[in-house]
Structure formats: structure tokens, C-alpha cells
Amino acid sequence: MSIELFEAYAFCPRCGAARHSTQPPRPFRCHACGYTVFFGPVAAVGGIIVNEAGKVLLLVRAREPGKGLLGMPGGFVDPEESGEEALHREVFEEVGIKITNTSYLMTAPNRYLYQGVQIPVVDLFFVAEVAQGQQIAPEHTEVAEWMWTDLTDEVLENMAFKSNQIALEFYRRGLENG
Ligand SMILES: [Zn+2]
Known part of the structure; x- marks a missing residue:
């Protein structure tokens, strides 16, 4: 409800x-x-963070919405903050790593169910690389597990948010097309 x-x-x-x-x-x-x-929608960011082996960092969400499903590091943009700044801040807060070579990918609409109210969101997606020498240190209230993974169909079907799935499919198509 x-x-x-x-x-x-x-x-x-x-x-x-x-x-x-x-x-x-x-x-x-x-x-x-x-x-x-x-x-109008509030802005949020999501990061497709890639390691040296080309695997993508995905998280098992520790809380609702989408508890137990997969997400990417990210979150809401604060007032007076750019999308890039929000991405760096949220990634560091959630998984304790610094990222580099950030580039814009695409946007997609999303909805965030909070306290029984559907909040309209626009998700801004970026691709970034994990900086050298960074160790994942997850924030356990938000992140139940984390993994470096290939973007298989099974992985994409387990994303908590359709917008994340769309962005990962878009990214994967770009890799396939060189
Ligand atoms: Zn009034």
C-alpha cells in the first residue's frame, strides 16, 4: 500500500x-x-564501478526498498552538490573506496518507496574506475554483501531497481559494440 x-x-x-x-x-x-x-523528481546517482579485470562492483542491499536484491553504489544528490560530487561521496560512504576516471553514462527515471510514499527520482548514471590501492569497506547498515561481477543476464535480473538494470544493459551493450 x-x-x-x-x-x-x-x-x-x-x-x-x-x-x-x-x-x-x-x-x-x-x-x-x-x-x-x-x-518533480529528486536527483540520485548510481556508479558502475569497474576494476582492472573489467568486473563491476555490485552490492546486496541490506535494507528496503529492494532488501536482498542487487544495487550499485550511489544515493541522493544533496543541495549545492554536483552529480559527480554526490557519486564520490556516496561511494565512499557506502563502500569506503575512492574512484577515478568518472564519466557520464545516461539517466533513467526511478521511484523510491519511502514510508509508504512513492518518491519520483531521476537517476544519473556514471562509469568510474576504482582508484589504485583501495580496499572495499562496506557500510553494513546499507550493504549486506558486495561482489566484483560480470554483467550476466542473471545478475541484471536481480537488480532492485529497473533503472539500474537499464543502465547496466546500456553499459554492457557499449562493451559488446566496442
Ligand atoms: Zn499556505
């Missing part, structure tokens, strides 16, 4: 007035004070 983000706004977050039922869902516009909430 979940609701869309706009449905979670029953009251104006600035003045507290109840939402008029006649208001269109997007954006939320307060009839009392005019405050407007746009329900």
Missing part, C-alpha cells in the same frame, strides 16, 4: 491550510498563501 507524493500533501507546508479538493495534484498550490510545491 503506497500513495503518490502529491497525495501526501494534505496541508500547506508553509501556512498549514488544508488542501482544497479542487486543486490539481501537480504542483501543489496553497489556496491560502500561494505557496507552491513542485513534484
Whole structure:
């Protein structure tokens, strides 16, 4: 059971007035004070991190959404932060490594179910290499297991998020086509 983000706004977050039922869902516009909430996606990053052998770093997620399924290192972009900065920060927070040679790959829409609310997300995907001499040190509240893996069909089918699967397929096609 979940609701869309706009449905979670029953009251104006600035003045507290109840939402008029006649208001269109997007954006939320307060009839009392005019405050407007746009329900565009929040930005998140995902890293396809490759080692010297060409294997990709994937993680078994330790928590919902997608607990027990595979994910790639990444997370939400903070205010005043670039996608590249967010990627470096999130990778270091989750698996304790520094990355290098980061390049943009593609974007894909995603949804993140949080506390029963569907949050629209746009995922920004990058390819990066693990820097020399780095040892994986996972953050155990987020990462149950980690692996350097080939991108087999079985691996791709076990990704927690469709957007991750799409990005990995896109990356794999690029490798196949040289
Ligand atoms: Zn208001």
C-alpha cells in the first residue's frame, strides 16, 4: 500500500491550510498563501564501478526498498552538490573506496518507496574506475554483501531497481559494440 507524493500533501507546508479538493495534484498550490510545491523528481546517482579485470562492483542491499536484491553504489544528490560530487561521496560512504576516471553514462527515471510514499527520482548514471590501492569497506547498515561481477543476464535480473538494470544493459551493450 503506497500513495503518490502529491497525495501526501494534505496541508500547506508553509501556512498549514488544508488542501482544497479542487486543486490539481501537480504542483501543489496553497489556496491560502500561494505557496507552491513542485513534484518533480529528486536527483540520485548510481556508479558502475569497474576494476582492472573489467568486473563491476555490485552490492546486496541490506535494507528496503529492494532488501536482498542487487544495487550499485550511489544515493541522493544533496543541495549545492554536483552529480559527480554526490557519486564520490556516496561511494565512499557506502563502500569506503575512492574512484577515478568518472564519466557520464545516461539517466533513467526511478521511484523510491519511502514510508509508504512513492518518491519520483531521476537517476544519473556514471562509469568510474576504482582508484589504485583501495580496499572495499562496506557500510553494513546499507550493504549486506558486495561482489566484483560480470554483467550476466542473471545478475541484471536481480537488480532492485529497473533503472539500474537499464543502465547496466546500456553499459554492457557499449562493451559488446566496442
Ligand atoms: Zn499556505
